[in-house]
Amino acid sequence: MNAKAENLNFVTINGLLSYGEALVRRPSVEGAELPPAPGPSEDRPKRVLVAMTAIRAFVHDAQKGFADAAAYGNARHQLIQQACGGDDLVFFAAWNQLLAQGELSALMRAPIGATIKPTRRRPVAIVPREHMTPNLAEGRIVLDIGNDQFWLMPKDLSDRTLFLTMRHGVSQVDSKKFRVGRRLKNVLDPERGIPKAEAIGTALARTLGLVGKQLDFLHLHNYLDPKSFVHMVSRSPNTRQLFERVVSILSPDTAKTTQPIVEGALESQDFGWATGIEKTAELEEAAKAFGVDTKTAQRLIKHPLYSYPGGHSFFELYVDLVDGFHHLGQTHQGEVLCLYTHSSTLRALLIFLDPRPFSEAFSEFGAYKEGQDNVVLLTFEHGQLSGYSTAVGLSERERAAREAWKTVEQERRDKVTLHPRQIRRVVALVSGGDFAGAGAALKELRVTGNRLGLEVYFVQHGFLGLANNWIELVTEQNTRGMSNHASSPIGSSRFEDFKDEEVQLAAIHHLKPYMEDGALVVMGGDGSMRGARAIFERFGIQVIGIPGSIDDNIAGTTSLGLQSAVALANQSIESLKATSAAMGSVFFVEVMGAGSGHLALMCAYQARAEGLLVNEHPDPDAYIEEVILGTLKQTLGVQNKSHIIVVAERTPHCHHPVGGVHGLVDYVANRISQWTHLQTRSGSYPLSVATKATILGHTLRGASPTPVDKTMAQHLAYEAIRSLVEQPQEVIGCMLAYRDSGTIQPIPLHALAPKPFDWELFARMHGTELAL
Template sequence: MSKTDHLQFVTVESLLAYGEALSRLPRIGEAVLPGPIAPSADRVRQATAAQAGILSVVERAAAGFADAGAYRAARQELIDGPCGGDALVFYAAWNRLVAEGRLVSLYRAAIGRVQKPPIRRPVAIVPRAQLTPQLAEGRIVLDLGDDRFWLLPRDLTERTLLFAMRHGISQVESKTHRVGCRLANVLDQERGIAKAEAVGTALAKILGVVGQQLDYLHVHNYLDPQSFVHLVSRSPNTTQLYQRVSAALAAGRGESAAPMTADALESQDFGWVTGIEKAAEAEAAAQAFGVDAKVAKTLLKHPLYCYPGGNSFFDTYVSVVDGIHRLAEAHRGTVACLYTHSSTLRALMIFLDPRPFAEAFTEFGEYKEGQDNVVLLTYENRQISGYSTAVGLSQRERAEREAWMSVERTRRDRVMLKPQQVRRIVALVSGGDFAGAGAALKELRVTGNRFGLEVYFVRHGFLGLANNWIEKVSEQDTRMLGSRPSSPIGSSRFEDFKDEQVQRAAVRHLEPFLRDGALVVLGGDGSLRGARAIYETFGVQVVGIPGTIDNNLAGTTSLGFHSAIRLADQSIESLKATSSAMGSVFFVEVMGAGSGHLALACAYQARAEGVLVNEHPDPDAYIDEVILGTLKRSLGVPNKSHLFLVAERTPHRHHPEGGVHGLPEFVAREVAGWPQVRPHDGHYPLTPATKATILGHTLRGAPPTPEDKAIAQHLAYETIRRLVERPADVVGCMLAYRDQAAVEAIPLHALAPKPFDWELFMRMHGRERE
């Protein structure tokens, strides 16, 4: 069923009736509301006519708005123009289109810097056991609790650090009432003040306890809270939060700088609903729409639902994300504390989540008003990365457990297949290609036929689903398939599959196969997000098999990883030989989609001199200290190779594209000034050349190793067996491979990035005992 099918009760007439009813409900608190609603008999016609203007602005958004201000201005032009200045007309016209699902393209609109970056710098989180003096030296170390630390570059010249916090419990509670930016709210004298002080204590611990807990490392706290910039919203409760937090940071060392006001920190605008009890709001909706309150809330909770005289959560999201980027740019080189509201933190967590907006919104839809988070942000290279940590470890663990149980119950409720019911499977390979796909596909066919199933393959992944490229396969079709490199049935990166309309078309093509069948998706994190989307939105019975040379999915070894390492090793050994013979310095770039697992594994196996990865907290320092330091010691040593692995797109100051780009030129300039490479009387040194080699897509087409083929066969066999015998345990999940005796099902909603192996990284650098 489509997400909009359950909004069929929404009409222009019912929306107008509801808007007028809201204006008559009692409210509490001191609120600055829009003007009163003037009577009008022509609103139905106006709202119907205004829809064309709204759709034209949505089309403009696809082409792009310069920033959030331009988007807000276009929205206001709709109210002033086609809606005749009547906010209620706009409310009815806009939300009727929301109910029809015609505004969802806004999720992907190019509005300023609101679009999520395709690759984001990962947060460098290091367990205490792996935090060595060399890794921590000269860097900012933030204590995240649970014996984990976030490492950041010491140099803030081109960076900004931001700590975003929400206020505690206010007199008018957002748990029970619509509050928003129009209501001047203050903290509850007892519970609210205590919450604010707890947030201050937590931030002080994040910043200040590091030096005490890690004395054995001689780590100093480099951040001086007295130099922080403090930014608040217009609501008094955020200023009260600032007072408590700044007192905790000061710890008797003097007062902090006075806070400044920032529009980006304002809460959502609920318009005429401000100050109204949520239960009364839902009951009024039930009466106006002629449905029960639970059904009515499906509209009120929609991210695009616009409040009369106010805005939608999506509007808030746009303003927050674009605004935080601007704040970070304006305060570059500093640390800023942001005192704000739950809607702002929710927007930030959705932006930081790698999934598309709609998926991340669903994930954080149950964000608890009482949960106090400190969202840690870093801004560099015009991008924001970050991490959200709850105040109080037990509270975080409890929230995670409750969220897990709730989502897992929902996953199992969507499983329609019963044991022994499955009769056919459809399999596809999506995203970047990888070795081992052929072996998995052949095993799906072989095992499927043995269990009496019909087996179908889709050419070129989700693109093939949208085009109905589905074909039944036989034993003859899969001969020699297991040894084929890459994906024998094709793959593709199909960004349009994020569009719900495209998903709906693909599901229509699947329907004849899935009445008593399942879809098997082989691919990486993006492909499995697509699998999750059609499972949760349309009920497609889907199972995932991990396939990516990046090996960046937690809890499993992904198909293609071992094969890519073997092929890379052959090239690297050849380069080491010529480096040894010629004295050259090679920088070898491998793929990684922003993660360094493949680069680290290749570097360790080849005994490279170093590895530059995105996860490192300070790639520039690594270049200066490790790469140049190693070369200073090793250049001129007879028959010594000089080879460094680099993960693609790892950011550094020597080239905007990062990776190997700019490194040979920089190192050549530095080396040219060293005495060991300069000629002098009677001595003619071997002049080292610096070169870059990009292995790139050659690793995707690697011949499958026996290990990858074996993993593929185990995963494919278990996929079929469990679909037949225990579908509830595997539908909506990815099968994860640890070893032959440990194939586990991980729910698609629980997939997470694989943590970087800092222990192996340090061992490679000879520091495992420090």
């Protein structure tokens, strides 16, 4: 973020000092532990200028990284003591003046402990009730997340940590109206807060299967024992009260003897001298100091890097929480942690779990309110956090979802500036991993656009090309033969720098001349659609998305490239099946899909493979032992029998840190060598068994487009142009979804969601779909 984007030019050093001093002079609030008030000083403005230079150096040095949150916090503390003479008001003014000038944004990209978001996360294994089978649920932890969905994970927690994270409900000093934070000893409101805490405990008990016996239909029981849970609270009394109510419901027999641990990572934000102030009064005081209205003043106070006088910013809270949770995961492996915390910390947690950059996710969760989720389920494994957010009461979630949809959808429509038959030009790009069908879509965009009198431009190499101004007018000659082109004929790229505000501004500068009476068409997967959403919502670019990804991981649509990738994989797998049957070998075939197993599932089912190892499976190690080795033990040695195991890349297992086929081949070979029924006996000479790995990898991205993908691409591109001409309000800010029936419908970019794994097809492949 920068000052231009945030429009904070009203912020001045004198205004900041005036505002900070006004907060210091406020009478103390009962129950609050405020910082010591600094003495009077006439030279603060000069000292602020000196401190700004030191803070600039701090931000520059931060790009080298900090080992952990504590190291970052210590460096920040030293900055206050040394560069600001221990004067919190000097630091407050210097820090926030640099914020207003856009000079702190680099901090949000600094490598601080574990706060850098991973490029890929293992998907949570969520299975709908109708797809649950004994094979999936037997011997595993099953969490009921509501709406007839269950989260599955291994029973063995020895190398992972399970977090049950809750926030308190309504407190006596209501955080809706007042700045509360960690300095105010707040307690639950007797009339509303206590019942809410009990409702949270009841909902958690239901999630854990302690009530309702949610797995009776499978004749199974849950494996978590609440008596063994480790409970942690913040220093605030209301989190201890929440703990008392919840533990009395989860484990009434041991509730009186169970004591929580005070954990620093669960603390709320530090509001310094603003602690206890009514939010309306806070805004009025800020508006008075800066000479603006309260709505304008709010831009500064709501910024994630805004540091409160005598306190810190939301970003510091985020750093402490994320790094703290990783530390808890590392030091409590094999345990279940019940964590009782606050709205601000849950907000920080959801921002980290969101795949978008910090600044974008902060905007998404900027209005985290009492009616939103009260429980966030997390698991820590292989050094990473993954999670699921659930609500107390499904009806409340549905109501909140409906209200949010109305608000955000209206905001989308308000950003549409094109009117019917106003468009004159279209700019198109392909982003992210390449895929077949992009050429057919691009050619159709050019053909249909030209027929309707539009100028059509292509961008080389996606968002990277926008940043470099690689935008070219397209003619009929440029698109000859493009429909049959494998991959993307205009290039693509994974351009991580596009997450940075400065890079986005450069790209928008290059794009803007084409956007007067024009629109941008973005083709790609979920990451590309997030980029499209960012430039639509932040800069008003009239954008429309077309799904293209061999991962096929966007809900509600079939993505371009999937069919072609499966077709090419099928050719390779059939070849491997032939040699496997002839030689008796075992082939582990790795395909792409670190973030989703849809491609692997389709390849395995079409090939009738003997096994399928995917990231979505709740317990890959158990699958290797029970299914892969169990099946091979029965089928190895059968004459003319092929043995094919499809593996999605980076699927985690205990045999190699990288996962996938790595380490798996050697492990299985070693196990097979120990099976006595395959060893040579007197008068019997069995087939020698070899285990081999074949990594198809990027060959699937470069597949030649199948007729199905080409047809889908043409339909999607035609509909994009037609809709932009005739009804732009219905499609701008949306992705066009290709339904199974062949119909095309827009899905707002803000409503895109990951595609659920097809557990029904998974069960059918393993012959367990009739178990119910």
